[in-house]
Amino acid sequence: MYPFKSESSMVRNRWYMAAFSSELSREPIERTFLNKPVVMYRREDGTPVAMFGLCPHRHLPLAKGRVEGDAIVCGYHGFKFSDEGKCVDVPSQDTVDLKFCQPVYPIEERGPICWIWMGDLDKCDADLIPPYQDFGLGEPDWHYSSENYFHLEGRSQLLVDNLMDLTHLPYVHYHLGGGESMKKTPMESEERELSFRVVRRDKVAWNPFFVQIFGEDAAFDGLADFEVVTDFYGPELIRTGLPIITKLEGRDDVPKELGSLLILHGITPETETSTHYFGFSTRNFRQGDEVLDQFQYESELTVRKQDVDVISAVEARLETHAQLENEISVLADRPAFQVRRKIAAMLREEQAANVD
Numbered sequence: 572m573y574p575f576k577s578e579s580s581m582v583r584n585r586w587y588m589a590a591f592s593s594e595l596s597r598e599p600i601e602r603t604f605l606n607k608p609v610v611m612y613r614r615e616d617g618t619p620v621a622m623f624g625l626c627p628h629r630h631l632p633l634a635k636g637r638v639e640g641d642a643i644v645c646g647y648h649g650f651k652f653s654d655e656g657k658c659v660d661v662p663s664q665d666t667v668d669l670k671f672c673q674p675v676y677p678i679e680e681r682g683p684i685c686w687i688w689m690g691d692l693d694k695c696d697a698d699l700i701p702p703y704q705d706f707g708l709g710e711p712d713w714h715y716s717s718e719n720y721f722h723l724e725g726r727s728q729l730l731v732d733n734l735m736d737l738t739h740l741p742y743v744h745y746h747l748g749g750g751e752s753m754k755k756t757p758m759e760s761e762e763r764e765l766s767f768r769v770v771r772r773d774k775v776a777w778n779p780f781f782v783q784i785f786g787e788d789a790a791f792d793g794l795a796d797f798e799v800v801t802d803f804y805g806p807e808l809i810r811t812g813l814p815i816i817t818k819l820e821g822r823d824d825v826p827k828e829l830g831s832l833l834i835l836h837g838i839t840p841e842t843e844t845s846t847h848y849f850g851f852s853t854r855n856f857r858q859g860d861e862v863l864d865q866f867q868y869e870s871e872l873t874v875r876k877q878d879v880d881v882i883s884a885v886e887a888r889l890e891t892h893a894q895l896e897n898e899i900s901v902l903a904d905r906p907a908f909q910v911r912r913k914i915a916a917m918l919r920e921e922q923a924a925n926v927d
Contacts, residue, residue, distance in 0.1 A: 572726075572843060573726070573728075573889060573890065573893050574728060574732075574898075574911060575728075575911075575914070575915050575918055576915075577915075577918045577919070577922060579843065579918070580726055580727070580728050580840075580843060580914075580918070581605050581606075581727070581840040581843065582805075582806050582914060582917045582918060582921065583605060583689055583690035583691070583921055584688075584690035584691055584694045584917075584921060585688075585690065585699070585805055585806060585807045586679070586686040586687070586688055586697075586699055586700045586701070586807060587604060587605075587686065587687055587688075587689065587807045587837075587838075587839040587840070588684055588685070588686060588687075588807065588808070588837035588838075588839050588847070588849045589602065589604065589609070589611060589621065589678060589685045589686060589687035589839070590602070590611060590684075590685045591683055591684060591685070591718050591720070591849070591851075592680055592682070592683050592684060592685055593683070593718070594685075595611055595612065595613055595619050595685060596612070596613055597612060597613055597638050598612070598638070599611065599612040599633060599634040599636065599637075599638060599643060600612070600634055601624045601632050601633070601634035602841070602847065603624075603841045603842065604687060604689050604839060604840070604841065604847075605689045605840055605841075606841075606842050606843070607623065607624075607689065608623065608624035608625055608632065609621050609622065609623065609624050609676060609687070610622050610623075610624040610632070610633040610634045610643065611678070611685075612638050612643060613638075614641040614654055615640060615641055618680070619678045619680055619685050620641070620643075620654045620675070620678070621675065621676040621677075621678040621687050622643065622652065622654075622656055622673050622674070622675050622676070623656075623673050623674040623675075623676075626645040626647060626648075626650055627650075627658075627671055627673065628645065628647070628648055628650050629647055629648065631645055631646060631647040633645055633646075633652070635647075639651065641653065641654040642654060642659060644660075648661075648662070648663065649661075649662040649663075650662075652673050654675070655672075655675060656672045656673035656674060656675040657672050657673075658671060658672070658673075676688060676689060677692070677695050679697055679700060681700060681703065681709075682703070682708060682709050682715075683708075683715060683718070683851070684708075684837075684849075684851075686700050690921075691924075701804040701805070701807070701808045702765045702804070705765050705766065705802070705804075705810075706802075706810050706833050706835060706853055707831075707833065707853040707854075707855060708835075708853055712855055712858075713853045713854065713855050713858075714853065714854050714855070714857070714858040714859065715851065715852070715853055716851070716852050716853075716854070716863075716864045716867055716868065717850065717851055717852040717864065717867045717868045717871050718849075718850070718851050718868075719849075719850045719851070719868065719871055719872055719875060720847070720848065720849055720850070721848040721850075721875055721876065721879050722841075722845070722846075722847065722848070723845060723846040723847070723848045723879050723882060723883065724844070724845055724883045724886060724887075725844065725845065725846060725879075725882040725883050725885065725886035726840075726843060726844050726845075726846065726886060726889075727806060727838050727839070727840045727846040728806075728911070728914070729882045729885055729886060729889075730836070730838050730846060730848060730878070730882060731803075731806060731809065731838060731907070731910060731911075731914070732907045732910075732911075733878055733881070733882060734801065734809045734811060734836055735769065735801060735803065735809070735906040735907040735910050736903055736904060736906065736907050737753045737756075737771065737799065737801070737811075738753055738754060738755075738903045739881075740753040741753060741754055743877050743878065743881055744874050744877055746873070747780055747874070753771070753799075756771040756772070756773045756799070757771065757772055757773065758770065758771040758772075758905075758906070759772075760905075760906060760909060763802075765802075765804070766802035766803055766804050766810075767802070767803040767909065767910065767913065768800060768801065768802050768803075769800070769801040769803075769906045770798055770799070770800050770801075771798065771799045771800075771801075772796070772797070772798045772799075772817075773796075773797065774794040774795065774796055774797065775794065775795055775797045775814055775816075776793070776794055776795075777790050777791050777792070777795075783863075783866050783870075784813060784832060784863070784866075784867075785829055785830075785856075786857070789829050791819050791820075792820070793819075793820040793821070794820055795816045795817075795818065795819045795820065796816070796817045796818040796819075797814035797815060797816050797817060798814065798815050798817055799811070799812065799813075799814050799815070800812055800815070801906070803910050803913075806838060806914050806917070807837065807838055807839065808835065808836065808837055808838065809835075809836045809838065810833055810834070810835055810836070811833075811834045811836065812831060812832060812833045812834055813831075813832045813834075815829075815831055816829040830854060830855045830856030831854065831855050831856075832852060832853075832854040832856075832867075833852060833853045833854065834850070834852050834871065835850065835851050835852065835853070836848070836849075836850060837849030837850070837851075844886060848875065848879065850871055850875055852867055852871065
């Protein structure tokens with residue numbers, strides 16, 4: 572499965588974003604994760620449930636049913652399943668002697684995000700959820716904003732490749748100020764305990780986009796040294812961000828207003844060729860600023876929609892084209908190829924475990 576040699580490109584043993592917490596309620600909803608339909612809802616105590624999403628009787632989506640107590644009732648013939656997946660009621664008969672149990676998947680709610688584990692249960696460990704402290708989520712000096720979601724008609728690896736190669740900024744996201752600086756930016760990579768990090772450093776001028784983010788009071792003349800940090804936490808989450816100003820021409824201090832705005836990308840495979848794309852941001856300045864929240868939300872919608880359009884166009888012809896012409900690579904592809912190797916190793920490890 573492009574770009575890997577394995578039949579599947581989906582790593583199973585990861586915590587993937589299933590939903591924003593705000594999406595889950597007593598009304599069931601369905602999403603497909605790693606080719607499996609999953610129904611999600613909340614128990615009476617508010618905790619989330621994730622269960623295989625089709626009734627085993629006649630396969631109606633359980634999301635078309637209703638929640639009773641902590642159980643879910645199929646909307647076709649009334650079969651009721653407990654939050655542990657056991658069939659506890661068949662209205663058409665007096666007794667329930669079914670030996671069948673619906674698969675139930677671990678789901679963890681951490682702050683504004685619900686994470687789901689679709690892999691091997693013996694490898695499920697909540698400590699493997701991406702490290703919130705590394706991107707300020709839940710930290711007192713950081714502000715959370717800009718929840719957004721896109722359904723991507725493209726395989727998840729195309730989105731990973733896109734986020735690891737920022738040379739597309741001045742072309743795909745041409746409306747953003749400062750994007751030209753990404754064309755040929757020197758970059759370094761490092762293996763961290765929490766992530767694989769790529770740092771790009773160059774110079775940038777004050778531009779209208781910075782005005783919207785940092786405000787007029789943070790304006791500077793000339794060029795400033797900056798760094799852009801990208802963190803790959805796994806195929807499920809990548810962190811990018813706005814340029815962090817590290818030095819201004821003629822000044823030794825860096826204005827507090829030029830803080831960090833981090834952009835998080837939740838990448839959850841739906842099928843081999845479609846993806847759930849979740850986005851949100853954190854920042855350590857202008858906390859509670861509703862004007863900035865709205866601007867950031869609208870800006871992220873525009874940027875992500877541009878990426879979705881490009882990736883969907885690539886996916887539409889990818890399998891055919893990959894057989895007709897060899898893919899070329901350039902220096903800017905290095906971070907994406909480093910990450911591809913990491914994901915390929917994960918896939919090989921899972922495949923070997925299944926063989927054993």
